[in-house]
Amino acid sequence: MLDELNRKFGLDSRLVFSAHASGLIVADVNTPACQARFFLHGAHLASFRPKSEDEDLIFMSAEAVYEQGKPIRGGVPICFPWFGAHPTDASEPAHGLVRSVAWEMLSSEVADGAVMVRLGLTTDPWRLVYELRFGRALRMAMTVENISTAIQVGELALHTYFDLQDASRAQILGLEQVGYRDQLTGTDIAATGNPIVFDQETDRVYFGAVGEIVIDDVARGRKLRVQPVNSESSVVWNPWVAKSERMADFGNEEYHRMCCVETARIGHNRISIEAGESETVTVTISTQESLQA
Numbered sequence: 001m002l003d004e005l006n007r008k009f010g011l012d013s014r015l016v017f018s019a020h021a022s023g024l025i026v027a028d029v030n031t032p033a034c035q036a037r038f039f040l041h042g043a044h045l046a047s048f049r050p051k052s053e054d055e056d057l058i059f060m061s062a063e064a065v066y067e068q069g070k071p072i073r074g075g076v077p078i079c080f081p082w083f084g085a086h087p088t089d090a091s092e093p094a095h096g097l098v099r100s101v102a103w104e105m106l107s108s109e110v111a112d113g114a115v116m117v118r119l120g121l122t123t124d125p126w127r128l129v130y131e132l133r134f135g136r137a138l139r140m141a142m143t144v145e146n147i148s149t150a151i152q153v154g155e156l157a158l159h160t161y162f163d164l165q166d167a168s169r170a171q172i173l174g175l176e177q178v179g180y181r182d183q184l185t186g187t188d189i190a191a192t193g194n195p196i197v198f199d200q201e202t203d204r205v206y207f208g209a210v211g212e213i214v215i216d217d218v219a220r221g222r223k224l225r226v227q228p229v230n231s232e233s234s235v236v237w238n239p240w241v242a243k244s245e246r247m248a249d250f251g252n253e254e255y256h257r258m259c260c261v262e263t264a265r266i267g268h269n270r271i272s273i274e275a276g277e278s279e280t281v282t283v284t285i286s287t288q289e290s291l292q293a
């Protein structure tokens with residue numbers, strides 16, 4: 001399996017497949033512009049560091065579990081075709097099925113110095129193709145195709161965990177003019193006009209298209225740029241103290257070191273596609289320095 005993956009999709013030292021300590025297959029990307037890592041399990045992006053940066057842009061939990069059938073805590077889990085609890089069946093796993101199963105490699109290439117890979121998964125009535133472009137920025141593009149003969153609806157989130165020096169000093173800019181649903185109280189809150197700060201458990205779905213979201217990691221002196229395209233919902237999440245303690249695969253103190261800003265299509269902004277049609281949701285992640293390097 002590994003030999004075949006490396007023969008078919010390996011790109012010299014720029015893209016190498018190996019067995020992770022857990023037995024899952026992992027791919028390491030190494031180019032003059034960046035280092036990155038993803039698992040075939042869940043098509044899970046686990047690391048992205050432009051060479052201009054000392055620290056990863058992506059947070060992974062030290063307590064993450066790497067096992068068939070389970071999601072990995074940290075990185076970029078893909079939530080699809082539902083977000084959060086299943087709408088009607090409480091026995092179904094949170095955030096859908098595709099983050100907990102192996103995806104297949106479809107292609108790999110070097111284009112303009114960047115490594116580009118495509119991973120695929122068919123889960124009736126959907127065909128998913130996930131394109132990752134590893135350059136000075138990271139671009140993640142999810143194409144969802146309806147392969148059935150009827151209209152289909154689905155929710156999607158690229159559930160990105162960002163690495164922070166200190167969440168309690170971080171600020172999120174770009175969602176000031178967007179209203180949100182507070183998932184903790186179930187209430188709808190009008191746009192506040194203020195940047196988001198973390199001083200308690202935060203779990204919000206912002207509804208509306210946004211141009212750019214900036215995560216200002218003040219303690220580290222680094223601004224992370226998140227540029228969504230065709231995403232009409234953004235989730236902002238930090239579990240803070242009590243929820244961190246309840247999560248078995250997350251360290252009690254790790255909430256200081258991360259926040260999630262998710263590129264999504266949720267609730268009334270969910271994806272709705274006619275038979276045979278497809279739609280693509282994209283997000284590009286970078287720092288000012290990585291783009292100037």
Ligand code: BG6
Nearest residue numbers: 094095159183203204235237262
């Ligand atoms: C966020 C949700 O996107 O994911 C939260 O808004 C949830 O409600 C969090 O707790 C983590 O979910 P999970 O299933 O990975 O533990």
